[in-house]
Amino acid sequence: MKTIQTIVDEMKKVLSEVHSQQYHQLVELLQQDRRFFFTGEGRSGFIMKAVAMRMMHAEKRVYVVGETITPAIRTGDALIVLSGSGTTSLSVHSATQASNSGATVFLVTADEDVLGTAPFLQGLVLPAATKSKKHAHRKTIQPLGNQFDQAAHLLLDAAIIDAIEGTSYDSLKDNHANLE
Template structure:
Protein backbone atom coordinates (compact mmCIF):
# COMPACT_ATOMS: atom_id res chain seq x y z
CA UNK A 1 0.00 0.00 0.00
CA UNK A 2 1.48 3.36 -0.95
CA UNK A 3 1.63 6.25 1.49
CA UNK A 4 -1.19 8.23 -0.17
CA UNK A 5 -3.63 5.32 0.10
CA UNK A 6 -2.41 4.62 3.63
CA UNK A 7 -2.95 8.15 4.99
CA UNK A 8 -6.38 8.40 3.38
CA UNK A 9 -7.37 5.08 4.94
CA UNK A 10 -6.11 6.16 8.36
CA UNK A 11 -7.92 9.51 8.12
CA UNK A 12 -11.08 7.57 7.26
CA UNK A 13 -10.56 5.46 10.37
CA UNK A 14 -10.28 8.64 12.47
CA UNK A 15 -13.50 9.96 10.98
CA UNK A 16 -15.31 6.71 11.78
CA UNK A 17 -14.10 6.77 15.39
CA UNK A 18 -15.06 10.39 16.00
CA UNK A 19 -18.47 9.85 14.37
CA UNK A 20 -19.09 6.91 16.74
CA UNK A 21 -17.97 8.60 19.96
CA UNK A 22 -20.97 9.29 22.18
CA UNK A 23 -21.10 13.09 22.56
CA UNK A 24 -22.97 12.84 25.89
CA UNK A 25 -20.21 10.55 27.17
CA UNK A 26 -17.56 13.11 26.19
CA UNK A 27 -19.64 15.92 27.72
CA UNK A 28 -19.82 14.03 31.04
CA UNK A 29 -16.03 13.55 30.98
CA UNK A 30 -15.52 17.27 30.27
CA UNK A 31 -17.82 18.27 33.13
CA UNK A 32 -16.00 15.96 35.54
CA UNK A 33 -12.60 17.32 34.50
CA UNK A 34 -13.87 20.89 34.88
CA UNK A 35 -15.27 20.18 38.35
CA UNK A 36 -12.09 18.73 39.89
CA UNK A 37 -9.06 20.80 40.81
CA UNK A 38 -6.82 17.90 41.91
CA UNK A 39 -6.50 15.29 39.17
CA UNK A 40 -4.30 12.21 39.15
CA UNK A 41 -3.57 10.37 35.90
CA UNK A 42 -2.22 6.98 34.95
CA UNK A 43 -1.53 5.16 31.71
CA UNK A 44 1.20 3.05 30.15
CA UNK A 45 2.87 2.70 26.78
CA UNK A 46 1.73 4.85 23.89
CA UNK A 47 -1.68 5.54 25.43
CA UNK A 48 0.20 6.64 28.55
CA UNK A 49 2.10 9.14 26.39
CA UNK A 50 -1.19 10.60 25.14
CA UNK A 51 -2.39 10.75 28.75
CA UNK A 52 0.81 12.52 29.85
CA UNK A 53 0.24 15.11 27.12
CA UNK A 54 -3.29 15.61 28.49
CA UNK A 55 -1.90 15.93 32.03
CA UNK A 56 0.49 18.61 30.82
CA UNK A 57 -2.31 20.68 29.29
CA UNK A 58 -4.44 20.29 32.42
CA UNK A 59 -1.49 21.67 34.41
CA UNK A 60 -1.21 24.55 31.94
CA UNK A 61 -4.88 25.27 32.71
CA UNK A 62 -3.96 25.75 36.37
CA UNK A 63 -5.19 22.45 37.79
CA UNK A 64 -3.19 20.53 40.38
CA UNK A 65 -2.01 17.53 38.39
CA UNK A 66 -0.19 14.41 39.54
CA UNK A 67 1.14 11.49 37.49
CA UNK A 68 0.71 8.29 39.51
CA UNK A 69 4.19 6.97 38.69
CA UNK A 70 5.97 10.16 39.80
CA UNK A 71 7.86 9.83 43.09
CA UNK A 72 6.54 13.23 44.17
CA UNK A 73 2.88 12.20 43.81
CA UNK A 74 0.99 12.88 47.07
CA UNK A 75 -1.73 10.75 48.62
CA UNK A 76 -5.05 10.57 46.82
CA UNK A 77 -8.43 10.78 48.49
CA UNK A 78 -11.95 12.14 48.67
CA UNK A 79 -12.41 15.09 46.36
CA UNK A 80 -9.77 13.88 43.89
CA UNK A 81 -10.25 12.49 40.39
CA UNK A 82 -8.16 9.65 38.95
CA UNK A 83 -8.19 9.38 35.16
CA UNK A 84 -6.91 5.98 34.04
CA UNK A 85 -6.39 5.20 30.38
CA UNK A 86 -6.18 1.54 29.54
CA UNK A 87 -7.03 0.52 26.04
CA UNK A 88 -8.18 -3.01 26.72
CA UNK A 89 -9.82 -2.08 30.00
CA UNK A 90 -7.87 -4.55 32.11
CA UNK A 91 -4.19 -3.87 32.76
CA UNK A 92 -3.37 -5.52 36.10
CA UNK A 93 -1.30 -2.86 37.84
CA UNK A 94 -3.61 -0.06 36.66
CA UNK A 95 -6.59 -2.03 37.97
CA UNK A 96 -4.81 -2.28 41.33
CA UNK A 97 -4.15 1.49 41.41
CA UNK A 98 -7.81 2.20 40.58
CA UNK A 99 -8.99 -0.09 43.38
CA UNK A 100 -6.62 1.53 45.89
CA UNK A 101 -7.60 5.07 44.83
CA UNK A 102 -11.30 4.20 45.03
CA UNK A 103 -10.79 2.76 48.53
CA UNK A 104 -9.30 6.14 49.50
CA UNK A 105 -12.42 7.93 48.26
CA UNK A 106 -11.22 9.20 44.85
CA UNK A 107 -13.52 9.19 41.82
CA UNK A 108 -12.27 6.86 39.06
CA UNK A 109 -12.76 7.73 35.37
CA UNK A 110 -11.55 5.01 32.99
CA UNK A 111 -10.85 5.96 29.37
CA UNK A 112 -10.83 2.83 27.24
CA UNK A 113 -11.45 1.17 23.91
CA UNK A 114 -12.90 -1.86 25.68
CA UNK A 115 -15.53 -0.96 28.29
CA UNK A 116 -16.21 -4.66 28.92
CA UNK A 117 -12.72 -4.93 30.46
CA UNK A 118 -12.34 -5.71 34.16
CA UNK A 119 -11.24 -2.25 35.33
CA UNK A 120 -13.95 -0.46 33.39
CA UNK A 121 -16.58 -2.84 34.82
CA UNK A 122 -15.34 -3.23 38.39
CA UNK A 123 -13.35 -0.18 39.45
CA UNK A 124 -14.62 2.75 37.39
CA UNK A 125 -17.19 5.26 38.56
CA UNK A 126 -17.37 6.50 34.97
CA UNK A 127 -16.11 5.22 31.62
CA UNK A 128 -15.23 7.22 28.51
CA UNK A 129 -15.45 4.85 25.55
CA UNK A 130 -13.22 5.63 22.57
CA UNK A 131 -14.43 3.11 19.94
CA UNK A 132 -11.10 2.58 18.18
CA UNK A 133 -9.16 -0.63 17.59
CA UNK A 134 -7.07 -1.36 20.64
CA UNK A 135 -4.48 -4.00 21.44
CA UNK A 136 -6.21 -7.05 23.04
CA UNK A 137 -9.58 -5.26 22.99
CA UNK A 138 -12.76 -7.32 22.88
CA UNK A 139 -15.47 -4.73 22.20
CA UNK A 140 -16.99 -3.66 18.89
CA UNK A 141 -14.88 -0.77 17.64
CA UNK A 142 -13.63 0.78 14.41
CA UNK A 143 -11.08 -1.63 12.96
CA UNK A 144 -7.76 -0.46 11.60
CA UNK A 145 -5.11 -1.24 9.03
CA UNK A 146 -2.63 -0.11 11.69
CA UNK A 147 -0.98 -2.51 14.13
CA UNK A 148 -1.98 -3.17 17.72
CA UNK A 149 -3.53 -0.14 19.44
CA UNK A 150 -2.29 2.60 17.10
CA UNK A 151 -5.77 3.84 16.21
CA UNK A 152 -6.89 4.08 19.84
CA UNK A 153 -3.66 5.79 20.90
CA UNK A 154 -3.80 8.36 18.09
CA UNK A 155 -7.49 9.10 18.62
CA UNK A 156 -6.89 9.43 22.35
CA UNK A 157 -4.24 12.11 21.73
CA UNK A 158 -6.55 14.07 19.40
CA UNK A 159 -9.62 13.64 21.63
CA UNK A 160 -7.74 14.86 24.70
CA UNK A 161 -6.51 17.92 22.76
CA UNK A 162 -10.06 18.68 21.62
CA UNK A 163 -11.32 18.33 25.20
CA UNK A 164 -8.74 20.90 26.35
CA UNK A 165 -9.84 23.26 23.58
CA UNK A 166 -13.50 22.87 24.59
CA UNK A 167 -12.75 23.52 28.26
CA UNK A 168 -10.76 26.65 27.40
CA UNK A 169 -13.56 27.85 25.13
CA UNK A 170 -16.15 27.31 27.90
CA UNK A 171 -14.13 28.83 30.75
CA UNK A 172 -14.36 32.65 30.78
CA UNK A 173 -11.19 33.28 32.78
CA UNK A 174 -9.05 30.82 30.84
CA UNK A 175 -7.19 31.38 27.59
CA UNK A 176 -4.36 29.79 25.64
CA UNK A 177 -2.28 32.88 26.51
CA UNK A 178 -2.81 32.24 30.25
CA UNK A 179 -1.98 28.58 29.71
CA UNK A 180 1.19 29.54 27.87
CA UNK A 181 2.32 31.55 30.89
CA UNK A 182 2.35 28.27 32.90
CA UNK A 183 4.50 26.47 30.34
CA UNK A 184 7.87 25.28 31.67
CA UNK A 185 10.30 28.18 31.30
CA UNK A 186 13.61 26.47 31.96
CA UNK A 187 14.12 24.91 28.55
Protein backbone atom coordinates in the same frame (compact mmCIF):
# COMPACT_ATOMS: atom_id res chain seq x y z
CA MET B 1 -0.45 10.31 1.03
CA LYS B 2 -2.97 7.47 0.73
CA THR B 3 -1.91 6.10 4.12
CA ILE B 4 -2.33 9.51 5.76
CA GLN B 5 -5.81 9.91 4.32
CA THR B 6 -6.78 6.42 5.45
CA ILE B 7 -5.63 7.14 9.01
CA VAL B 8 -7.51 10.47 9.03
CA ASP B 9 -10.65 8.68 7.81
CA GLU B 10 -10.24 6.06 10.54
CA MET B 11 -9.97 8.79 13.19
CA LYS B 12 -13.12 10.50 11.90
CA LYS B 13 -15.04 7.23 12.06
CA VAL B 14 -13.86 6.26 15.55
CA LEU B 15 -14.40 9.69 17.08
CA SER B 16 -17.83 10.08 15.46
CA GLU B 17 -18.98 6.96 17.35
CA VAL B 18 -18.12 8.29 20.83
CA HIS B 19 -21.27 8.67 22.95
CA SER B 20 -21.90 12.37 23.50
CA GLN B 21 -23.18 11.84 27.05
CA GLN B 22 -19.96 10.07 28.06
CA TYR B 23 -17.90 12.78 26.39
CA HIS B 24 -19.79 15.54 28.21
CA GLN B 25 -19.29 13.74 31.54
CA LEU B 26 -15.55 13.81 30.90
CA VAL B 27 -15.61 17.49 29.97
CA GLU B 28 -17.64 18.33 33.09
CA LEU B 29 -15.18 16.41 35.25
CA LEU B 30 -12.20 18.25 33.73
CA GLN B 31 -13.89 21.59 34.40
CA GLN B 32 -14.03 20.96 38.13
CA ASP B 33 -11.71 22.47 40.70
CA ARG B 34 -9.99 19.39 42.10
CA ARG B 35 -6.71 17.56 41.86
CA PHE B 36 -6.37 15.35 38.81
CA PHE B 37 -4.28 12.18 38.59
CA PHE B 38 -3.59 10.52 35.23
CA THR B 39 -2.47 6.98 34.48
CA GLY B 40 -2.02 4.53 31.65
CA GLU B 41 0.50 1.85 30.77
CA GLY B 42 2.85 1.90 27.78
CA ARG B 43 1.79 4.30 25.04
CA SER B 44 -1.38 5.12 26.97
CA GLY B 45 0.91 6.37 29.73
CA PHE B 46 2.72 8.68 27.30
CA ILE B 47 -0.59 10.08 26.13
CA MET B 48 -1.69 10.69 29.71
CA LYS B 49 1.52 12.62 30.40
CA ALA B 50 0.67 14.90 27.46
CA VAL B 51 -2.87 15.29 28.80
CA ALA B 52 -1.58 16.13 32.28
CA MET B 53 0.76 18.72 30.79
CA ARG B 54 -2.09 20.39 28.90
CA MET B 55 -4.20 20.47 32.06
CA MET B 56 -1.27 22.03 33.93
CA HIS B 57 -1.12 24.74 31.26
CA ALA B 58 -4.77 25.46 32.14
CA GLU B 59 -3.75 25.93 35.80
CA LYS B 60 -5.21 22.64 37.01
CA ARG B 61 -3.50 20.70 39.80
CA VAL B 62 -2.27 17.58 38.04
CA TYR B 63 -0.17 14.52 38.80
CA VAL B 64 0.95 11.49 36.82
CA VAL B 65 0.73 8.16 38.64
CA GLY B 66 4.18 6.67 39.15
CA GLU B 67 6.12 9.94 39.23
CA THR B 68 8.17 10.53 42.37
CA ILE B 69 6.38 13.80 43.21
CA THR B 70 2.86 12.35 42.97
CA PRO B 71 1.12 12.66 46.36
CA ALA B 72 -1.48 10.36 47.88
CA ILE B 73 -4.88 10.48 46.20
CA ARG B 74 -7.79 11.47 48.46
CA THR B 75 -11.51 12.06 48.61
CA GLY B 76 -12.44 14.79 46.14
CA ASP B 77 -9.60 14.00 43.74
CA ALA B 78 -10.09 12.45 40.30
CA LEU B 79 -8.15 9.66 38.61
CA ILE B 80 -8.41 9.52 34.81
CA VAL B 81 -7.35 6.12 33.45
CA LEU B 82 -6.55 5.35 29.81
CA SER B 83 -6.59 1.63 29.05
CA GLY B 84 -7.70 -0.01 25.81
CA SER B 85 -8.70 -3.21 27.58
CA GLY B 86 -9.57 -1.68 30.93
CA THR B 87 -7.82 -4.65 32.52
CA THR B 88 -4.14 -3.69 32.59
CA SER B 89 -2.76 -4.46 36.03
CA LEU B 90 -1.42 -1.04 37.03
CA SER B 91 -4.56 0.71 35.78
CA VAL B 92 -6.88 -1.59 37.72
CA HIS B 93 -4.71 -1.38 40.83
CA SER B 94 -4.52 2.43 40.69
CA ALA B 95 -8.25 2.73 40.07
CA THR B 96 -9.06 0.40 42.96
CA GLN B 97 -6.78 2.34 45.30
CA ALA B 98 -8.27 5.65 44.17
CA SER B 99 -11.81 4.40 44.59
CA ASN B 100 -11.03 3.04 48.07
CA SER B 101 -9.59 6.47 48.94
CA GLY B 102 -12.82 8.22 47.95
CA ALA B 103 -11.59 9.66 44.66
CA THR B 104 -13.62 9.76 41.45
CA VAL B 105 -12.35 7.28 38.84
CA PHE B 106 -13.01 7.85 35.12
CA LEU B 107 -11.91 5.27 32.53
CA VAL B 108 -11.32 5.83 28.81
CA THR B 109 -11.35 2.38 27.19
CA ALA B 110 -12.16 0.48 24.01
CA ASP B 111 -13.97 -2.25 25.94
CA GLU B 112 -17.53 -1.29 26.84
CA ASP B 113 -17.92 -4.43 28.99
CA VAL B 114 -15.52 -3.00 31.59
CA LEU B 115 -17.54 0.17 32.20
CA GLY B 116 -19.99 0.03 35.06
CA THR B 117 -17.95 -2.53 36.97
CA ALA B 118 -15.83 -1.71 40.00
CA PRO B 119 -13.62 0.25 40.04
CA PHE B 120 -14.66 1.67 36.66
CA LEU B 121 -18.17 2.95 37.38
CA GLN B 122 -17.72 6.04 35.16
CA GLY B 123 -16.07 6.34 31.82
CA LEU B 124 -16.10 6.65 28.09
CA VAL B 125 -15.93 4.02 25.37
CA LEU B 126 -13.57 4.88 22.55
CA PRO B 127 -14.51 2.34 19.85
CA ALA B 128 -11.04 1.89 18.39
CA ALA B 129 -8.85 -1.10 17.63
CA THR B 130 -6.37 -2.10 20.30
CA LYS B 131 -3.62 -4.72 20.33
CA SER B 132 -6.17 -7.14 21.79
CA LYS B 133 -7.69 -9.67 19.42
CA LYS B 134 -11.05 -8.96 21.01
CA HIS B 135 -11.11 -5.63 19.17
CA ALA B 136 -9.75 -6.97 15.88
CA HIS B 137 -13.18 -6.40 14.30
CA ARG B 138 -12.40 -2.65 14.15
CA LYS B 139 -11.04 -2.03 10.68
CA THR B 140 -7.64 -0.34 10.59
CA ILE B 141 -4.45 -0.29 8.58
CA GLN B 142 -2.52 0.62 11.71
CA PRO B 143 -0.56 -1.93 13.73
CA LEU B 144 -1.25 -2.95 17.31
CA GLY B 145 -3.00 -0.24 19.34
CA ASN B 146 -2.09 2.74 17.16
CA GLN B 147 -5.72 3.51 16.31
CA PHE B 148 -6.74 3.57 19.98
CA ASP B 149 -3.71 5.66 20.99
CA GLN B 150 -4.26 8.28 18.30
CA ALA B 151 -7.99 8.49 18.88
CA ALA B 152 -7.43 8.81 22.64
CA HIS B 153 -5.01 11.68 22.16
CA LEU B 154 -7.43 13.53 19.87
CA LEU B 155 -10.42 12.85 22.12
CA LEU B 156 -8.67 13.95 25.31
CA ASP B 157 -7.27 17.08 23.66
CA ALA B 158 -10.78 17.98 22.48
CA ALA B 159 -12.22 17.37 25.95
CA ILE B 160 -9.61 19.68 27.47
CA ILE B 161 -10.32 22.38 24.88
CA ASP B 162 -14.01 22.16 25.74
CA ALA B 163 -13.27 22.10 29.48
CA ILE B 164 -11.08 25.20 29.43
CA GLU B 165 -13.18 27.21 27.00
CA GLY B 166 -12.61 30.90 27.62
CA THR B 167 -9.06 30.43 28.93
CA SER B 168 -6.78 32.84 27.11
CA TYR B 169 -3.88 31.72 24.96
CA ASP B 170 -1.60 33.99 26.98
CA SER B 171 -2.48 32.33 30.29
CA LEU B 172 -1.84 28.89 28.77
CA LYS B 173 1.46 30.12 27.37
CA ASP B 174 2.44 31.64 30.73
CA ASN B 175 2.34 28.15 32.24
CA HIS B 176 4.32 26.52 29.44
CA ALA B 177 7.76 25.24 30.44
CA ASN B 178 10.44 27.92 30.15
CA LEU B 179 13.47 25.90 31.21
CA GLU B 180 13.85 24.14 27.88
